[in-house]
Amino acid sequence: MSTAMNRRAVLKAGAAFAGTAALAPTTLRAERAAINYWHTFTGQLEFGALTNTVMPMFAKAHPEVSLEQEPIPNSEFMAKMTAAVVSDSKPDTSMLASERFADLHAMGALTDITDRVESWERRGDFDDSRFASVTDSEGRIYGVPAFAFVDWMYYRKDWFEEAGIAPPTTMEEMRAAAIALTDPAKGRYGFGMRGAAGGQHYIGNILESFGSPVQRADGSVGLDRDKAIEAMDWYAGLYTRDKVAPESAPNDGFRQIMEAFKTGQTAMLWHHTGSLRSISEHLELGEEFATLPMPAGPAARVARLGYASHAITNERNADTAWEWLKFWGEPDVAVAFLDATGYFPASTAAANDERIVSNPIYAPAVETLGFGVPHPSFPGYAGWSENVALAAFQQILIGSATAEQAVDEMIAELDRAIN
């Protein structure tokens, strides 16, 4: 028997198919909520820890949530997020570095989660100070701290022992040790100076160590010209006068300073706890290298506690995004992430875990938690430190400006950024 297919039948079948197709995804979406997550885990180690450790744990705990992660290089993160804010295409949730909070909050990229945090069963696991860098002046909370980057110093233990030098506790001791350990003929330099991208963080630290904070408590320009000149002259002098940093220092970013330390070209390196695993793969921990708290300056001992938080950046899936945010606060997740990356837990309960406090390698980081301070965070700071302070410092390094000229530019441009 043959059945003729007339036009009406085709239209009916087509309408039925279209209706089914339109309903099907809706049904699926209802069963499995999807959120996207922007982060800066672009290193092999940390990206692997996210995708092979944390995300599978989250998938097991929340099978109803589909999480789509998107890695963004750190240097491009703000450009991408700014474009997303302007075009209203923000992700559901995003990593939030503490030094970026002020800018992202000011441009309206973050969602207030105060009520969620206050009623969270794990709120007691976090010291109040952990939330300070993601809380605005009116007490509203915008992020959940996930892990901390604790500034400390890596040093070549074997070189220090060979030269009979005690590990430095002050900047002057550090300078003296760097001079003693520098031997260009052997390709050895005392200090791995970060003069390019990322080096702005240490400029801020040095300024504060010499008694010249960038901003005063009332929000005005805090740079003290004389102290800032002394600070910049001392820091740049390591390269220009003492010649304890490799020739490439003005162009050395993260990759270069890490390579130099790992390949035995530098004796000391300032970075945070996050590099421990990576360095340990090249040098023997405890034998060839060890860690120290950041050295004290003439006015203060400054080490940053850079908390990386997670924030809800789009309210469309806020409830689901909140599940992801608070998942990072689980002690098991925090310790698993520490094991995989060396990134310190932000949760006070997790940081007090026996696996951490009983490990001597982490002792300098635990000590730093006692005196460390967050990065300066106010609207305009990130741009000023990267575009002005770093460029001005580089000018001293290459001899195209004096410390006085560089500091004058820093003060003038900081005033413009704040006002």
Next chain:
Amino acid sequence: MEFSSRIDLDRRSGGRWAALNPLTWLGELSETRYWMYLLLLPSAAMLVAVVLYPTLYGFDLSFRQYRLTRPDLGTGYVGLMHYKRILTDAVFWLSLYNTMIWVTLSIVLEFLLGLLAALALHRNLPGTRVFAVMILLPFFLPNVVAGHMWSLMLDSRMGVINDVLVNIGLLDSYKAWFVSPVTAMGTAIIVEAWHSFPFFTLLILAGLKGIPQDLYKAAQIDGASGFSQLRLITLPMLKTVIAAAVILRVIGLVNSPDLLLILTGGGPGRSTQVLSLYAFQTAYRDFNFGYGGALAVVMFLILMIFAWAYIRISKVNRD
């Protein structure tokens, strides 16, 4: 109602229905001089949407206060405030100076390499096709990839370039190419020329194919040397192609900060800071879209003036 009956009705109503019929109306319109404007309408609408509106929006932005991190300042008009600041902004003038060096030296190097490569490929020697593909390869690489690749090759600790130069005795030790202002800019220009000279090669090669061979035969009979033929026949005949290629490359070089962003970040100490990089940093690091917009408008005007002056000076539009 049958169609023939409708026609009858239409006839009875004195052609009123025919006047309302859109097809009839369009038919009549197609007979008039307005028809061409109607046909241009979709393209014009598209141009307004994707070219004119963004350009005017950029101009509008440059007269506004637009700092994403300072919502308290609002987004109102500030007149010529940003343009007045440009006049006294030392970084702007330094960036303009660096841009001129960056663009001029890059164009000269790219043109010379492109011309040499095109002349060599035009000779149709054995293996020309293989060499043509090899010469074009750098141009296929995105700027970002080329930048990272050269950054590693020029690395002062593990870069293969340093290794080669030390092994052949041109250097005593590994050199940090991006530390001195002169070598930083020079090295970046060489990388840029390596990446973009195939653009000149392609256009010049296409131009060479269009030059009548009779001219060269006549010149040879008159005893003209190879260099004279290049100077008196090839280059004048390629004038239009070269002018177009130069204008396109200048626009590309002035507007693209990506290679310098990766290689030097504008450093050391702003020695490789160019206008496009400064505008990018102003908008995406300072979040000051108003001032960034003003910088972009100034770049736009500089390019317009350059293109106009270059066409007039090269007299290319008289050919």
